[in-house]
Amino acid sequence: MMRMWEDSMRLIPIAVLLAATPALAAELPQPVRDLVEAAAQTGDKAKIDVVVALAKQTNKGAxxxxxxxxxxxxxxxAAERESKLAEAGYxxxxxxxxxxxxxxxxxxxxxxxxxxxxNLQREGLAWRHRLDAVVDVTNNRKGNDQERILTGYQLDYKFSDRVYSWGRFEYERNREAGIKRRFAESAGxxxxxxxxxxxxxxxxAGPALRQTLFKTYTENSFAGRGASRLALRLSDATQFTNDTAIFVDDAAxxxxxxxxTSKMFGALGTRISYNLGWEEDPPAGLKRLDTTTRVTLVYDF
Structure with missing residues (x-):
């Protein structure tokens, strides 16, 4: 009886030690580690989530x-990117x-x-620059000219990954719609x-000023500007975009x-776009709606 008691007392410290020691985590196999590291290096959240979920499912404890x-x-x-952006020149x-x-x-x-x-864009640590321009030119034998120019420069200050302030300057010329020139300055x-x-x-969204020279009169106005910029990557080679800008003063x-936009090979691709331009109060005799369909070759650089 005395011997059994002594044996029990010897086992108590061992039991206490086992209870206090956490279970060893499963060791992550090197091939799985390499796969997780490769996914993380891409920076693609969707790809990272898939690889991580699979790695956790097949390596319990790791x-x-x-x-x-x-x-x-x-x-x-992130640290490397911030360092490069901070050191970059204009x-x-x-x-x-x-x-x-x-x-x-x-x-x-x-x-x-x-x-x-x-289209040009520069991402800085705090500032983002955007420049966009499109020009349509026709000069046929009947002397029926069309010249349309729409260009803009925008400067954004990023408060966070999602919130930013912006200032924008635009110039437009659309002879067929009766606009000899139009300037717009906006911020928000x-x-x-x-x-x-x-x-x-x-x-x-934000306030705007517009100065428009129509064919027969000039109009200066204070307006509100709203914009939407949507980009959806359908595949590694194809992207859908939809950009909308609305100015509202006495008329919209x-x-x-x-x-x-689809890639063909290398930096070369094709782009099919449909543009809708609507003036609520156009010059007398002109229509409110203009549409333009464009088919272009694009080169990314």
């Missing part, structure tokens, strides 16, 4: 290690797209044109309403462009 791998790589990538980090093709307009004119386009706040996987959607002006 969940914390998997999360740490992703967190460490994400933090290192002429660094510009990306863009040029386009050349043909367009067909209906409304105040039914005519085919040559189209030129340019912007919000990235959706930033998830392949979908991004920005919304903007709406400009909307929906486009489908």
């Amino acid at each position: 969940e914390a290690e998997i999360d740490k791998i992703v967190a460490d790589i994400t933090a290192a990538r 002429f660094d980090n510009w990306k863009g797209r040029g386009q050349l093709g043909a367009s067909h307009s209906t409304g105040n004119s039914e005519i085919s044109s040559v189209t030129f386009g340019l 706040l912007g919000w990235r309403a959706i930033q998830q996987g392949p979908l991004k959607w920005d919304l903007e 002006t709406i400009n909307n462009t929906a486009a489908l």
Whole structure:
């Protein structure tokens, strides 16, 4: 009896030690670690989520290690990106797209044109620059000219990943719609309403000034401007975009462009777009609605 008591007393410290020692985490196999690291290096949230979910499902007990791998790589990538942006000069980090093709307009004119386009964007640590321009030009044998220019420069200050302030300057010329020239200056706040996987959607609103020289009169006005900028990546090679701008004063002006862009090879691709321009109060004798369909080759740089 005494011996059994002594044996029991010897086992107590061992039992206490086992109870106080947590279960060892499962060791993450090297091939799985390599796969998680490769996914994290892409920065693609959708791809990371899929790989992480599969790795956790097949490696029970290594969940914390998997999360740490992703967190460490994400933090290192963010720090490296911020460092590069902070050191970049004004002429660094510009990306863009040029386009050349043909367009067909209906409304105040039914005519085919040559189209030129340019889009540039520069992302800084706190500032973002956008420059966009599209020009349609026709000069046929009957002397029926069409010249349409719509260009804008926008400067954003990013308060966070989703909230920013913006200032924008625009110039427009549309002879067939009776607009000899139009300037617009606007500013306000912007919000990235959706930033998830392949979908991004920005919304903007603020006050604006407009100076318009029509064919027969001049109009200066204070207006409100709202804008929507949506981009949806349908696949690695195809993207759908829809950009809308609305000016509202005594009358409204709406400009909307929906486009489908597809890569062919390298930096070269194709773009099909449909533009709708609506003037609530056009000059006498002119229609409110103009539409333009464009088919262009695009080059990303």
